[in-house]
Amino acid sequence: MPSIPPPVMPHQPTPVNDVLEALAAQFGPLETSVFRDETRVVVPALKSFEVFRALKARGFDLLVDVSCVDYLEYKGAKHRYGLVYLLASTTTNQRLTIRVFVDDPDPTVRSVVPLWEGANWLEREVWDLFGIRFEGHPDLRRLVMPEQFTAHPLRKDYPLQGRGERHNFPVLTRDDG
Amino acid sequence: MAVGQSQKLELPENVVVSKLDELANWCRKNSLWPMPFATACCGIELMATGASKHDLARFGAEVFRFSPRQCDLMIVAGRVVMKMLPVLQRIWLQMHEPKWCISMGACASTGGVFDTYAVVQGIDRFIPVDMYVPGCPPRPEQLIQAIIDLQDKIQREGTITGREFDTAERQRRKRALVEQSLPITIDASRNPVIQRELADTIQHG
Amino acid sequence: MAIATNEFDSATGGPDGARSEDYLWTLNFGPQHPATHTTLRLVLKLEGERVVDAMPEMGYLHSGFEKIGEHLTFNQYVTVTDRMNYISPMANNVAWHHAVEKLLGIDLTPRCKYIRTIIAELARISDHLLCNGAVGLDTGAFTFFLYAFYQREVIYDIFETLCGARFTNSYTRVGGVSQDFTPLVIEKIRTFVKTFPKTLDDMERLLTRNRIFVDRTKGVGVLTKEEALNRSATGPVARASGVTRDLRRDEPYLAYEDFQFQICCASAGDCYARYLVRMQEMRESLKIVAQALENLPAGAVNVGIDQRTALPTKKQVYSTIEGTISHFELSMSNRGFEVPNEETYGAIEAPNGELGFYIVGDGNETAYRARCRPPSVLHFALFPHLIRGHTLSDVVAVLGSLNIIAAELDR
Numbered sequence: 001m002p003s004i005p006p007p008v009m010p011h012q013p014t015p016v017n018d019v020l021e022a023l024a025a026q027f028g029p030l031e032t033s034v035f036r037d038e039t040r041v042v043v044p045a046l047k048s049f050e051v052f053r054a055l056k057a058r059g060f061d062l063l064v065d066v067s068c069v070d071y072l073e074y075k076g077a078k079h080r081y082g083l084v085y086l087l088a089s090t091t092t093n094q095r096l097t098i099r100v101f102v103d104d105p106d107p108t109v110r111s112v113v114p115l116w117e118g119a120n121w122l123e124r125e126v127w128d129l130f131g132i133r134f135e136g137h138p139d140l141r142r143l144v145m146p147e148q149f150t151a152h153p154l155r156k157d158y159p160l161q162g163r164g165e166r167h168n169f170p171v172l173t174r175d176d177g
Numbered sequence: 178m179a180v181g182q183s184q185k186l187e188l189p190e191n192v193v194v195s196k197l198d199e200l201a202n203w204c205r206k207n208s209l210w211p212m213p214f215a216t217a218c219c220g221i222e223l224m225a226t227g228a229s230k231h232d233l234a235r236f237g238a239e240v241f242r243f244s245p246r247q248c249d250l251m252i253v254a255g256r257v258v259m260k261m262l263p264v265l266q267r268i269w270l271q272m273h274e275p276k277w278c279i280s281m282g283a284c285a286s287t288g289g290v291f292d293t294y295a296v297v298q299g300i301d302r303f304i305p306v307d308m309y310v311p312g313c314p315p316r317p318e319q320l321i322q323a324i325i326d327l328q329d330k331i332q333r334e335g336t337i338t339g340r341e342f343d344t345a346e347r348q349r350r351k352r353a354l355v356e357q358s359l360p361i362t363i364d365a366s367r368n369p370v371i372q373r374e375l376a377d378t379i380q381h382g
Numbered sequence: 383m384a385i386a387t388n389e390f391d392s393a394t395g396g397p398d399g400a401r402s403e404d405y406l407w408t409l410n411f412g413p414q415h416p417a418t419h420t421t422l423r424l425v426l427k428l429e430g431e432r433v434v435d436a437m438p439e440m441g442y443l444h445s446g447f448e449k450i451g452e453h454l455t456f457n458q459y460v461t462v463t464d465r466m467n468y469i470s471p472m473a474n475n476v477a478w479h480h481a482v483e484k485l486l487g488i489d490l491t492p493r494c495k496y497i498r499t500i501i502a503e504l505a506r507i508s509d510h511l512l513c514n515g516a517v518g519l520d521t522g523a524f525t526f527f528l529y530a531f532y533q534r535e536v537i538y539d540i541f542e543t544l545c546g547a548r549f550t551n552s553y554t555r556v557g558g559v560s561q562d563f564t565p566l567v568i569e570k571i572r573t574f575v576k577t578f579p580k581t582l583d584d585m586e587r588l589l590t591r592n593r594i595f596v597d598r599t600k601g602v603g604v605l606t607k608e609e610a611l612n613r614s615a616t617g618p619v620a621r622a623s624g625v626t627r628d629l630r631r632d633e634p635y636l637a638y639e640d641f642q643f644q645i646c647c648a649s650a651g652d653c654y655a656r657y658l659v660r661m662q663e664m665r666e667s668l669k670i671v672a673q674a675l676e677n678l679p680a681g682a683v684n685v686g687i688d689q690r691t692a693l694p695t696k697k698q699v700y701s702t703i704e705g706t707i708s709h710f711e712l713s714m715s716n717r718g719f720e721v722p723n724e725e726t727y728g729a730i731e732a733p734n735g736e737l738g739f740y741i742v743g744d745g746n747e748t749a750y751r752a753r754c755r756p757p758s759v760l761h762f763a764l765f766p767h768l769i770r771g772h773t774l775s776d777v778v779a780v781l782g783s784l785n786i787i788a789a790e791l792d793r
Binding site: 214215220221224229243260261293294316 | 444
């Protein structure tokens with residue numbers, strides 16, 4: 001039978017001020033903001049791997065998500081692609097959001113697969129749908145779209161209905177059976 | 178008995194006279210073996226139709242064999258995306274004649290809510306379909322009604338040799354392949370079938 | 383479990399000079415196969431019956447959900463979220479609107495919180511029933527599967543009485559839900575709460591101490607705690623490996639703070655542990671539903687009309703000026719509610735794991751980016767790690783216990 005821990009009263013997520021102070025001490029001032037009890041830190045693309053390594057050493061053992069936002073049509077955006085890394089710590093119950101901005105042409109960021117193996121497929125999906133290259137990724141190829149697909153569909157300049165790829169297949173009739 | 182005189186034939190009770198086609202149809206319709214091509218949510222309703230509350234076994238279609246060589250009814254339940262369509266076509270080709278296809282749900286019939294770059298806007302663009310079941314997802318009762326209607330269709334139109342699949346009516350594709358209204362460019366030069374269809378449309382107006 | 387040593391030494395070769403690599407063969411498992419839960423593909427490299435490596439491939443159901451999210455309003459997109467994890471669509475609806483309401487800064491009424499908790503827990507029971515039922519079906523226990531499906535039909539009946547659809551309900555709205563609970567719905571849920579434990583006992587009697595089932599699932603697909611965290615597993619898959627993280631307790635949302643329930647964990651991390659964790663979680667969910675039902679607060683279910691988010695009732699529209707203005711503001715397409723130019727992430731403990739939405743708002747009613755964080759992707763990525771060294775028949779048991787839903791996987 002599964003061992004059930006004794007009932008505990010629910011607790012709220014812990015604030016991350018100590019983590020922010022440690023990051024500022026190690027990497028200099030970083031742009032931080034808070035929105036609806038969620039803390040976001042902007043990290044430059046060149047320092048991103050060291051920051052993640054430091055955060056993992058501080059106890060952020062769960063990489064919740066790696067995703068990307070294409071700011072092409074966003075008012076007031078300074079960069080085109082904003083990578084979003086959501087981290088969580090199961091031991092101290094803290095959450096942190098790291099934003100890394102990259103630009104065209106050839107947006108590239110160092111891969112965090114050596115730190116968290118879960119990032120493997122998440123980064124492949126970002127490459128597939130947005131076209132952001134991850135240096136050091138062991139197996140960067142398309143995940144959800146077919147291998148022959150050439151575009152990066154979730155970019156803002158790709159139309160919702162596609163460019164006709166979905167119609168481009170042979171038709172079977174009754175006499176082909 | 179002189180020539181020109183008609184005589185009523187007296188049959189004993191255990192003799193049935195019928196056309197060979199009707200007998201074959203009766204056998205085929207009452208033992209349709211479905212090939213569930215379940216991709217998405219409609220697949221769950223398909224499983225629910227086969228489960229104990231809405232029992233599909235009552236209509237002879239209990240045997241959900243997953244091998245295309247053993248089935249004669251393909252139920253495409255759920256959306257079919259670009260990556261999956263060659264698989265669907267290959268399975269359709271592997272099924273033996275006579276075979277029928279039910280397109281279950283809005284996504285398989287027309288693309289449903291997903292008018293996106295990846296979803297095929299109706300499988301009848303690429304394989305021949307006999308019965309469409311609307312709904313998102315259709316209730317199990319709707320699917321059962323579709324199977325009953327397909328059974329009626331088989332009884333009405335079926336033949337023992339499968340001649341009904343050779344008619345010109347069946348051969349003609351029922352929907353246009355090229356959507357003239359959307360401003361998209363299709364790489365039609367790679368697809369000879371589209372070229373043929375385009376030539377037909379231009380010729381016949 | 384060590385790979386059995388082959389009688390051919392790979393360096394020197396066997397009697398006819400064949401090396402052991404020549405005996406490796408590749409098996410394509412899927413995407414159309416009864417045991418792949420809808421469309422996913424595995425290319426297995428086998429040495430006899432033993433799996434040496436597995437290369438999973440997904441994308442056979444990728445429909446562009448995230449791109450659709452950029453074209454539909456918040457209340458329209460909930461219909462699309464239904465079609466993600468279609469085994470428990472209510473949980474997806476709750477997750478989507480949880481994230482949207484976090485972005486908009488809306489606080490729900492107590493009645494709404496309790497109602498959403500009840501339906502989320504019923505969805506959890508429905509999901510675990512199907513997952514365990516599928517594990518049973520794949521390992522040969524057909525009766526178990528039919529029992530599970532019958533109970534799901536009872537839950538479908540409850541949902542149908544509530545909002546008209548068996549599943550794919552699209553039940554939640556921004557600021558509330560689409561229909562309130564009626565006395566008939568409450569009666570049906572009460573009956574379900576009374577009769578379900580007995581069925582669960584019957585189901586447990588079929589499989590939990592069944593020698594064949596235990597032999598097929600114990601020690602198979604072991605996931606250690608470190609690997610679970612490294613590979614971002616969440617939900618029952620992680621909890622069966624010893625990770626005691628459950629968002630209902632760690633970051634309480636809706637009304638979970640008011641209820642007494644336990645988090646189910648195990649330490650073995652194999653398929654049997656995942657099966658047991660899910661069975662126990664169903665019992666805990668039933669406890670939550672019973673507590674919530676008896677203490678359901680009275681009052682309005684949608685937020686007030688001054689918030690300009692939820693549609694007012696007809697009586698308010700026809701008799702108060704505020705109601706009329708609210709209705710006008712919400713229904714006209716060039717007006718609508720205020721969305722800040724910010725981004726946020728909101729997650730709930732879905733039956734499969736942590737289901738979250740990262741929403742970027744840009745001022746209008748349509749999200750600029752709606753990213754879904756799917757637990758199934760990370761669980762499917764776990765699969766090669768779990769299956770190495772096991773036999774071909776274990777592939778099915780492991781795949782079933784991970785509860786991979788293709789629509790959530792591919793979106």
